[in-house]
Amino acid sequence: MKMTGARILWECLEREGVEHVFGYPGGAILPAYDALKHSRIHHILARHEQGATHMADGYARASGRVGVAIATSGPGATNMVTGIATAMMDSSPIVCITGQVGGRLIGSDAFQETDITGVTLPITKHNSLVTRTADLARTIREAFYVARSGRPGPVLVDVTKDAQQGSCEFDWDAARPQLPGYRPDLSPAEAEYAQALELLHSAKRPVILAGQGVIAAGASAQLRELAERAQIPVALTLLGLGAMPAWHPLHLGMMGMHGEAWVNLAIQNADLLIALGMRFDDRVTGDKDSYARGARKIHVEIDPAEINKNVKVDVALVGDLSAVLRELLPRVEPADRGDWLDWINRQKGDAAVRDIQTLPDNGHLYAAHVVHDLWHETRGSETVVVTDVGQHQMWEAQYYKHDHPRSLITSGGLGTMGFALPAAIGAKTARSEAEVWVVAGDGGFQMTMAELATMVQENLNVRIAIINNGYLGMVRQWQEFFYERNYQATPLLSPDFVRLAEAYGIRALRVTERRQVAPAVRAAREHDGPMLLDFRVEQEDSVYPMVAAGAALDQMIRRPSPLVETAADE
Amino acid sequence: MNNRSTLHTFVVYVENKPGVLTRVASLFRRRAFNIDSLTVGRTEKPEVSRMTITVEADPDEARRIEANLYKLVNVLLVDDITRQPSILRDLAMIKVAAPHEVRSHVLELVKVFRARVVDVARESLTIEITGTEDKIDGLLEVLRPFGVIEMVRTGMVAMRRGKRALAAASATPPVEAFENESAVPQA
Numbered sequence A: 001m002k003m004t005g006a007r008i009l010w011e012c013l014e015r016e017g018v019e020h021v022f023g024y025p026g027g028a029i030l031p032a033y034d035a036l037k038h039s040r041i042h043h044i045l046a047r048h049e050q051g052a053t054h055m056a057d058g059y060a061r062a063s064g065r066v067g068v069a070i071a072t073s074g075p076g077a078t079n080m081v082t083g084i085a086t087a088m089m090d091s092s093p094i095v096c097i098t099g100q101v102g103g104r105l106i107g108s109d110a111f112q113e114t115d116i117t118g119v120t121l122p123i124t125k126h127n128s129l130v131t132r133t134a135d136l137a138r139t140i141r142e143a144f145y146v147a148r149s150g151r152p153g154p155v156l157v158d159v160t161k162d163a164q165q166g167s168c169e170f171d172w173d174a175a176r177p178q179l180p181g182y183r184p185d186l187s188p189a190e191a192e193y194a195q196a197l198e199l200l201h202s203a204k205r206p207v208i209l210a211g212q213g214v215i216a217a218g219a220s221a222q223l224r225e226l227a228e229r230a231q232i233p234v235a236l237t238l239l240g241l242g243a244m245p246a247w248h249p250l251h252l253g254m255m256g257m258h259g260e261a262w263v264n265l266a267i268q269n270a271d272l273l274i275a276l277g278m279r280f281d282d283r284v285t286g287d288k289d290s291y292a293r294g295a296r297k298i299h300v301e302i303d304p305a306e307i308n309k310n311v312k313v314d315v316a317l318v319g320d321l322s323a324v325l326r327e328l329l330p331r332v333e334p335a336d337r338g339d340w341l342d343w344i345n346r347q348k349g350d351a352a353v354r355d356i357q358t359l360p361d362n363g364h365l366y367a368a369h370v371v372h373d374l375w376h377e378t379r380g381s382e383t384v385v386v387t388d389v390g391q392h393q394m395w396e397a398q399y400y401k402h403d404h405p406r407s408l409i410t411s412g413g414l415g416t417m418g419f420a421l422p423a424a425i426g427a428k429t430a431r432s433e434a435e436v437w438v439v440a441g442d443g444g445f446q447m448t449m450a451e452l453a454t455m456v457q458e459n460l461n462v463r464i465a466i467i468n469n470g471y472l473g474m475v476r477q478w479q480e481f482f483y484e485r486n487y488q489a490t491p492l493l494s495p496d497f498v499r500l501a502e503a504y505g506i507r508a509l510r511v512t513e514r515r516q517v518a519p520a521v522r523a524a525r526e527h528d529g530p531m532l533l534d535f536r537v538e539q540e541d542s543v544y545p546m547v548a549a550g551a552a553l554d555q556m557i558r559r560p561s562p563l564v565e566t567a568a569d570e
Numbered sequence B: 001m002n003n004r005s006t007l008h009t010f011v012v013y014v015e016n017k018p019g020v021l022t023r024v025a026s027l028f029r030r031r032a033f034n035i036d037s038l039t040v041g042r043t044e045k046p047e048v049s050r051m052t053i054t055v056e057a058d059p060d061e062a063r064r065i066e067a068n069l070y071k072l073v074n075v076l077l078v079d080d081i082t083r084q085p086s087i088l089r090d091l092a093m094i095k096v097a098a099p100h101e102v103r104s105h106v107l108e109l110v111k112v113f114r115a116r117v118v119d120v121a122r123e124s125l126t127i128e129i130t131g132t133e134d135k136i137d138g139l140l141e142v143l144r145p146f147g148v149i150e151m152v153r154t155g156m157v158a159m160r161r162g163k164r165a166l167a168a169a170s171a172t173p174p175v176e177a178f179e180n181e182s183a184v185p186q187a
Helices: A005-015 A027-038 A049-063 A081-089 A133-148 A161-165 A190-202 A212-216 A220-230 A261-269 A321-331 A338-347 A367-378 A391-399 A420-430 A442-457 A473-482 A497-503 A514-526 A561-569 B020-030 B059-071 B100-112 B133-146
Strands: A002-004 A020-023 A042-045 A067-071 A094-100 A126-130 A155-160 A167-169 A206-210 A234-236 A251-254 A272-276 A296-301 A315-318 A383-387 A435-441 A462-468 A507-511 A531-536 B006-015 B035-042 B048-057 B075-080 B086-097 B116-120 B124-131 B148-153 B157-160
Touching (some): A005 A027, A005 A133, A005 A161, A005 A167, A020 A049, A020 A420, A027 A094, A027 A155, A042 A442, A049 A081, A049 A094, A049 A420, A049 A442, A081 A094, A094 A133, A094 A161, A126 A133, A133 A155, A190 A272, A190 A315, A190 A321, A206 A261, A212 A321, A251 A261, A367 A391, A367 A462, A383 A391, A420 A442, A435 A442, A442 A497, A462 A497, A462 A514, A497 A531, A507 A514, B006 B020, B006 B059, B020 B035, B020 B048, B020 B059, B100 B116, B100 B124
Parallel strands (some): A020 A042, A067 A094, A126 A155, A206 A234, A272 A296, A383 A435, A462 A531, A507 A531
Antiparallel strands (some): A002 A167, B006 B048, B006 B075, B086 B148, B086 B157
């Protein structure tokens, strides 16, 4: 059947199982938008193309399906760059489709022409420029295949206006991917399994380091089985939170820069690290030379380029995590590691006393309390928390207890402020039955708050908690710790978020005291529609513990003891 | 950790498509691997191009370079032939000042190095030499005192010795391997 490129585009998306796309129209993509009327796909109009890419990303992370964003050439395409880089760093499968000026105009600096395949080369898993209608179907199929297979990632397809307008015979079967060099299906050799098992069985003080790969591979149950059978405690990366239920006795908590002290101490004193779907990012290792020096290391990872990149390992099992664990699990011998688990438990020491959680609020509202109460109110229901980047993100990671995979969506690798609201819109679109909460700071929220209109236009019942401390809090904390409290450019004026929300037709409440937190959360949950809560929290609170950038993982800055004394005095 | 940096030679087969050279070059730039030499050209198969890349790297880096090259969708095959029996060739054209008084001396050197003269002008000779980089460096060294006016080198090309071909196209997995049935697992 003969079809225009524009029709072929939507037809291919439908056949790839796409139900929603997030986008913004413009000149070079107009033929595609014109053909949208023939499609079952629901298009969600973002307010900025960066928002559209974060929405696609949030959609992908919430569901495991490929998220799709679409934009025009030039500024439309360049506005996507931050969203694409965010998805790349966190291995999120999205397909971005951009319009391009007509083929004959390419290279002429035509109106709204940008070499977007050139621009996005280092921040996409793969990208393509389509100048012929006949190449479009195959390229779209390849894009989806590459985005979701192996280590997932963003793929961009740039389609010239004339390729959208031209017609050709559409044959789905003939348009099969032709990627002779792409081999995402590696698996380890038997000898490597044997080596890994030998290390595992001889270890006295092992720790599992679980990352987002566990979630991406759908291997959470297998992780738990491994941990339980061999009695190995599990430390999680930020993006790995939810891979192991927080209530589980073998769940240690988050590792790294703002990880709990006992988690980092366990890693530093381990004799074996079993890294599952994580990449030893500098935020989890601290100083690499002093990182887990006494530990042998097993690395199970789908991307061979990650092996020995940051940390040198003893055994690498390169392959799909779920397939590797399927092979490994029956051969893992049960073990008892009571002494090691007791040792770790003892490292908690005074952590609980220093914990802001247990401190009296003295009339102040602490972000940690807000997060705790939010967790307490929403626990047991299917909740997805989407966080922005900064202090609130770390407090969320510390105090919201994630029991399920895909219950936390956050920008880890790139640390993209402004991510939360659009990503939450994507998450809610993918999982309408789930309760979706945005937890964002007053800084990051202002970067993309224009997407409130998208949320309202789409009738999406997203709940928003702004952790409002009047500062770019994490930067302020670094200034406090490392730049002699020189608060340059971190005090932040914000609009009245309550009135702002009301201008969009969104109900909103301001919360200034601890006792109001739970009722406000309940009010938001009972309200049939989106709601925004503006939490006015303590302005100069810091995230503890903290491993300074480049410091050894066990050199943690702890919450100062004067607070503990204050607590004891009362 | 083994930190010995040595010159590694990679033979890389890539799809003969626009932009592939940029992808490879961009990878080396982005990962801060320092290319010593990169050549690209056609192969026995029109849809496949072949690159020879030499790069300063320790053994770990070399492995990561190989793994990163494979991450490029258009890369078909990577072979680190550094420690393999192989033939390495560079080609240079050297225009050297050779007035009448010294001409016979220059020609003598050309003969010793088994190079050949490809252009003769009144005051200069252009010499073509093929060989290992060392050999070319050697000739260059002895020509320099006469005055090298201009020089161009192709960069290194390499091939394993023996019968076995680095058959990129035959390493191509069957088309069925690209069937698109694998849905992403739900956690």
